[in-house]
Amino acid sequence: xxxxxxxxxxxxxxxxxxxxxxxxxxxxxxxxxxxxxxxxxxxxxxxxxxxxxxxxxxxxxxxxxxxxxxxxxxxxxxxxxxxxxxxxxxxxxxxxxxxxxxxxxxxxxxxxxxxxxxxxxxx
Numbered sequence: 517x518x519x520x521x522x523x524x525x526x527x528x529x530x531x532x533x534x535x536x537x538x539x540x541x542x543x544x545x546x547x548x549x550x551x552x553x554x555x556x557x558x559x560x561x562x563x564x565x566x567x568x569x570x571x572x573x574x575x576x577x578x579x580x581x582x583x584x585x586x587x588x589x590x591x592x593x594x595x596x597x598x599x600x601x602x603x604x605x606x607x608x609x610x611x612x613x614x615x616x617x618x619x620x621x622x623x624x625x626x627x628x629x630x631x632x633x634x635x636x637x638x639x
Contacts (some may be wrong), residue, residue, distance in 0.1 A: 518542040518628045520612050525633030528602055532637070536597040538612030538630055546590040551621040552597045554608035554635075561611070565597060566621040571593075579605075602637045609634050 524536040536552065551566035565576045566584040574586050583601040588594065595612060610633050613626035 518545075518548070518614055520614060520630035522630045522633040523634045524612065525610060527636045527638065530603055530639050532602050532636055533598070534635060535580075535601065536610055536612075536633060536635075538595045538597075538625045540593045540595075540614065542593075543574055544616075545593040546637065547617050548596040549617075549619055549621050550586075550588060550615045550616040550625075551615070551626065552586060552595075553611045553613060553623060554606075555611070555632075556608040557560045561623050563621065564610070568596065568619045568621075569617060570619060571582060575621075578616060598634070599628050602635075604639045607637050 519541040522537055522538045528534055546570050549569045552564045553561050554564050555561040565575045567586045567588050585598040587596045610632045614628045615626050
């Protein structure tokens, strides 16, 4: 069993930055591929970025490429999402999620989810 707890959300002006953290309990964190997802009001949850358990490979949704960076610290059982150049359309609840020993990270494939943290970007 893995518990995920996100933090770091908040209110920021357009162009600003936030760093989200997701702390995982339990063992074998390094064996999980981790994803950051977001869900805006009235919209479906979407994958923003993920980092593989193999070699730390990363992938990003097109709208955040060049602005967001996902990283992980396996010694601290934590995954991060550095968000720069934030835009009002980035406003959403951000969730982290984990999938055990798979490089496939999708909205429907994750094993564990956090409770989410609100990010609001004002114009």
